[in-house]
Amino acid sequence: AQKITQTQPGMFVQEKEAVTLDCTYDTSDPSYGLFWYKQPSSGEMIFLIYQGSYDQQNATEGRYSLNFQKARKSANLVISASQLGDSAMYFCAMREVNNAGNMLTFGGGTRLMVKP
């Protein structure tokens, strides 16, 4: 079974509007962390935001926020006031406390395209 599922392979958003990128996850660990990364066309991976499984509040980081619904096992990324530079691939990833290597498991990504 997929541990991280991103159901939207591609999305369009109008510049200055908000957009939500979906992420659902599957784990039996009680403690885990969820990360979002941005990958522009140049290829690098840029860390955006983190949400911990025990965090009481949704994470926010500038124009990025997480809509974390633990019971539904979802951690959707919300980008407010989209900019042209937000056009990129976005990956949701999870780190489980019980995985010895502390590695990240990634979803398949969502390609976001911002229209002027």
Next chain:
Amino acid sequence: EPEVTQTPSHQVTQMGQEVILRCVPISNHLYFYWYRQILGQKVEFLVSFYNNEISEKSEIFDDQFSVERPDGSNFTLKIRSTKLEDSAMYFCASRIGGTVLNQPQHFGDGTRLSIL
């Protein structure tokens, strides 16, 4: 801001040849990782490294792969006899340390490996 540095940015190699991908993690980081991303696909974990030994490896990381930290700064991935299917973007990542979940992994810009 300190960053993870990878060299070369692009490597073209004949099938069957050995290749070494190099990474300089952030200097006070203790955990190191290699991931790969086949074109158009998700990022896949290869190996994690801590305290001078492999802490976890994936099924992809077979005996054709090895990692080494030859000195206090470099972290290398060697592929002994490359195959066409090794063509991918290879990312090095590092993390500061500890079991706290909220520490993100910081990624390098990647090495694009092309096997001919």
